[in-house]
Amino acid sequence: MTDGEAVRLRGHHLLCxxxxxxxxxxxxxxxxxxxxxxxxxxxxxxxxxxxxDDICEPLCRAEQNPHCHETTVPERDRRALSLVAGVxxxxxxxxxxxxxxxxxxxxxxxxxxxxxxxxACALCEWQPLCRDIAASGYPDTLFRTSGETI
Ligand code: SF4
Numbered sequence: 376m377t378d379g380e381a382v383r384l385r386g387h388h389l390l391c392x393x394x395x396x397x398x399x400x401x402x403x404x405x406x407x408x409x410x411x412x413x414x415x416x417x418x419x420x421x422x423x424x425x426x427x428d429d430i431c432e433p434l435c436r437a438e439q440n441p442h443c444h445e446t447t448v449p450e451r452d453r454r455a456l457s458l459v460a461g462v463x464x465x466x467x468x469x470x471x472x473x474x475x476x477x478x479x480x481x482x483x484x485x486x487x488x489x490x491x492x493x494x495a496c497a498l499c500e501w502q503p504l505c506r507d508i509a510a511s512g513y514p515d516t517l518f519r520t521s522g523e524t525i
Pocket of ligand 1: 387390391392394451495496497499500501502503505
């Protein structure tokens with residue numbers, strides 16, 4: 376991936392961006408996630424992909440049994456895409472592109488806090504933590520500019 380290319384993003388990572396505060400499966404995952412978040416906040420275009428994306432693909436290659444091979448993960452992607460599309464009032468599928476400007480980030484954070492994405496996050500071990508982050512107003516999360524109201 377070069378700076379001019381779209382950030383490849385799988386469905387449920389649209390949600391993970393919202394609550395991300397520098398925690399993850401390993402230092403390599405955190406480094407990749409932090410870099411991706413920074414690119415998206417700076418205005419990079421995201422392209423929805425199926426399966427491993429720019430966040431988890433390096434981890435997937437390095438591990439023998441990466442968590443993304445669990446059967447619930449593709450379903451988590453499907454649910455996340457469907458729920459985000461519902462919140463935005465559009466269709467959203469593989470190959471579609473979007474830019475996460477402040478308005479979109481704010482809209483998705485509000486929806487997350489209101490429980491709109493629970494059916495997708497219910498399939499994830501991190502849900503209690505992410506729910507707490509959203510409920511407490513997204514303190515220290517990184518998917519925003521320094522002056523952004525959340
Ligand atoms: S609960 Fe899991 S899928 Fe949902 S935002 Fe958190 S890490 Fe991502």
